[in-house]
Amino acid sequence: MLQASGSNEPASENPSVAAQQADQAEQPDPADAASPIEQTPADQTPVSQQAQASQPTPQSQVAQQDQPDQPPDDADQPAAPTQVIQPDDDPLRGFIVPIAGACITEFEGHLPSAPRAYRNHGTHEGLDFYQWASCVTISTATEALAAKAGVIIRADTDYIDITPDDWARFQQDWDAPGVLDEARGRQVWIDHGRGIVTRYAHLSAIADGVAVGLEVDQGQPIGYVGESGQQEVYLNPGSDLHLHFEIRIGQSWLGEGRSPQVGRQLYLQAFGLAPPQPDSGG
Numbered sequence: 001m002l003q004a005s006g007s008n009e010p011a012s013e014n015p016s017v018a019a020q021q022a023d024q025a026e027q028p029d030p031a032d033a034a035s036p037i038e039q040t041p042a043d044q045t046p047v048s049q050q051a052q053a054s055q056p057t058p059q060s061q062v063a064q065q066d067q068p069d070q071p072p073d074d075a076d077q078p079a080a081p082t083q084v085i086q087p088d089d090d091p092l093r094g095f096i097v098p099i100a101g102a103c104i105t106e107f108e109g110h111l112p113s114a115p116r117a118y119r120n121h122g123t124h125e126g127l128d129f130y131q132w133a134s135c136v137t138i139s140t141a142t143e144a145l146a147a148k149a150g151v152i153i154r155a156d157t158d159y160i161d162i163t164p165d166d167w168a169r170f171q172q173d174w175d176a177p178g179v180l181d182e183a184r185g186r187q188v189w190i191d192h193g194r195g196i197v198t199r200y201a202h203l204s205a206i207a208d209g210v211a212v213g214l215e216v217d218q219g220q221p222i223g224y225v226g227e228s229g230q231q232e233v234y235l236n237p238g239s240d241l242h243l244h245f246e247i248r249i250g251q252s253w254l255g256e257g258r259s260p261q262v263g264r265q266l267y268l269q270a271f272g273l274a275p276p277q278p279d280s281g282g
C-alpha cells in the first residue's frame with residue numbers, strides 16, 4: 001500500500017515534500033474513508049456514555065476497578081466474568097477522530113515516532129492530519145473537535161505568531177526548554193482524567209468560549225486548523241495547514257517507543273477503527 005513509499009519519504013511537514021507526495025500519492029477515496037469512520041449507533045452510545053460518565057469521577061472509577069479486598073484468584077466468585085474490564089473501560093479507547101470525516105494517514109512522516117531530522121533528530125509525538133493524506137478538505141475554517149469529553153487545561157487565546165528570529169532560535173537548539181512547545185504553535189489541551197490528555201496543535205484560532213476550565217463534550221469544536229508555530233506561517237502562509245493531534249499518557253504519549261506503524265494501529269484502536277488486540281510489538 002502506501003506505507004512503502006511513505007517510509008522512503010523524508011520528513012512530512014516540509015511543504016515541497018508534501019506537495020510532491022500529494023502529486024505522487026493516490027488520494028484515498030473519500031467514499032472508502034467514510035465507511036470505517038462511521039460508527040453504528042450501537043457503538044456510539046456506550047462510548048459517549050462511558051466518556052461522559054468517566055469524566056466527573058475518574059478517581060472513583062479507578063478505585064472500583066482496583067478492588068484490593070477481593071482475592072485475585074477466587075474461582076468461586078460468580079460475578080467474576082462480568083467484572084472483566086471491557087474495552088470501553090480502557091482510557092485509551094472511545095476517542096473520535098478530531099476532524100469530521102477524516103481518515104488516518106498512512107504516511108510514516110505523519111505518524112507518532114516518525115523521525116524529525118530538521119529538529120536535530122527529534123521524534124514526532126503525535127498524528128498529523130493533512131488534506132492530501134486525510135480524506136478531507138482542510139482549511140483555516142476546518143474545525144478541530146474534542147476527541148473525547150474533558151476539561152480544557154490549556155487554550156492559547158492570546159497567542160502571537162512566531163517570527164523568523166524565533167525559528168532561527170529553534171534551529172539553534174531544538175532540545176532547549178519550551179522550543180518544541182513553541183513549534184507546536186497555538187494549542188488547546190484537554191484533560192480526560194486518568195492521566196490522559198489530548199493536544200491540538202498548530203491551530204489558526206481557538207473556538208469561541210474555549211478557555212481553561214471549560215468542560216467540553218466529545219465532538220465539540222475547540223479550535224480551527226492552521227500552521228502556527230511552523231515557519232510556513234510567515235514564509236508561505238497556507239502551505240502547511242494541518243492538525244497535529246496527540247494523545248498523551250502521563251509523561252508519555254501514545255506510540256512512544258514503538259514503530260510509526262504500530263503507533264498508527266494504537267491510534268486506530270483509540271478511535272475505534274481497529275479491533276482491540278494486543279499490539280504485537282515492532
Ligand SMILES: [Zn+2]
Binds near residue numbers: 127128243244
Ligand atoms: Zn505533527
